[in-house]
Amino acid sequence: MLPPPRHTEIRAPPDGDAAIRATDSDAALARLSAVQKQYLADPFIRHFVPRAHLQPPRPPLINVGTYVRAEGIDKLVDQWLSLAEQEGTDCQIVSLGAGSDTRFWRISSGPRKASLKAYVELDFPEVTMKKAMAIRKSKDLSAVLGSPDEVRLASGGMALHAPTYHLIPADLRKPPSEIFPPLAGLLSPSHPTLLLFECVLVYMSSAASAAVIQWFVDYFSTPSSSDGGCGVLGGIVYEMFGLEDSFGRVMKANLQARNVSLPGAEPYQTAQSLPSRFLQHGFTMSNALTLRDIRRAYVDPAEQERISHLEMLDEIEELELVLAHYAITWGVKLPRESAALQAKWADWGLRPVRTT
Template structure:
């Protein structure tokens, strides 16, 4: 008889639970699309058996809509400034997951203003995304000619003329991450960093080093290469988790082995802009999703959304939206660079309206 076979126990995967949050976000967006909150013909390609997925509760659908509305508007206004400058711009989406923004931009009216789009995430996620892209004729067609699309690094990276999908750990030294981007990243063009629910899962030290790495890269390029591109950033994440609701949120996530170390330095809405200001950004602002829903969504859209589903949990919705925020900031180049657009005025514009739950 052969001796029993020894199998080394599987090592725990400390990042597995965080990677699963991308599936949650993709399913939430798919649900919001299916219920007609949002228009996004591309998300179904990134969700397995999309047509069989059950819808999410109205509270999640509304939250997903408000998040998308706020970020989409900021990105649109970033492109508007680039148009005023008569220059193309770049987007670097860090922790991009299953996001579809590249395809939405590249099939929209601003497509010619996009110079390059970068997505960085764990290799397990980028491999799945690269496979989904190659499998879908609709997604691949947007990238360009087949001969101009290449897969690299064992299938974890994908390159096209304007799109670059890269595998990387955002907690690594920023120099290593920037080395991945540098062959295609221009320090001359306005560059927008997107952090959608990613920094909150990192230590404050790691997230601070990441932002500072981009600041140093653009500053060094300005001194040595004549680069003078505007640097911008958008962060979407939860904050203020020391109240009773926040503690329940953290406890629920901890039950799924997800911790939120990045939330600790930001206990209030007023503290959120320091995310960028401490790195020398010219301006930074923050709004909660509750703020955006109440005052920054077109009243006609408010009316349309209100008829999609019955929403009974208004107080709970307000509580949840009050613990998520969008923070954005701009760092203007130093020196005597003359800019045509007022990048420091990058903002959301409020509407004079009220929504249910304000009274």
């Protein structure tokens, strides 16, 4: 998450894709900074940041925003894993536009590691090759994957496969029929599956992002011949929205100066419009919260107290404006109308812990 800079004198990268890929480096550096300042615990992020020990910390505004983003998404993912455990099954996670995300390693080294049947990451080939190299280079990352005999590179080093983890190169803007066939051999339609979209759909056209979501809806609506039945399908989207007000236009202009456009933000001008991302595809339910809402009412008071002492934050008004233009949207699609499924999975979501 980046607030609007005070001024913009940035030379644009040579192509838009390079600029989009650079946003992953921004996110990794922001997370590293939040870890260094003790907002978050993540022993793995340093392996994905070159010369991590030499990187300067980010401003408090970025650290707080990174923390709130992680707090919201982490809670939703942990609840998903917990619900799968209660159902007596393991689940699958597909992270689209995964970049340098460390979630697989954090789950696989934590108390819910037995809950994962498959974890799949997709991103630009340049990004997946860089990530595969970092994984192979790091003993800490490689050890989590399993036995070295069970880990292999593919696609000229752009893909990596392990018993549970799969890293696949893909341009998500291409037709799903071209990029998703490899998933058919990795994902079971009968298991609960969670899709993660962290700052990815906003860089795509609405038609392209709708095609991606619809492919998964169709795939998980077709019972597997071996497993039988269809599993619950969930999705989490994190991205900016509402960019047509004065503050949003500044954010958009600053990104355009870096050769980054946001076509996916155009249909979503209010927080109330965000759930349609999933509802238009037949999801049973969907909700959305801005990061401002989450910071105000969805972070435990003791945790809020802890982070308030980490750094002096003078830019409260700017922080509130930035957080109000980022949101987490989640939705779940049940395979059939069932009282048991409604009671268990339809309740998945963030719950306030205090009043604003």
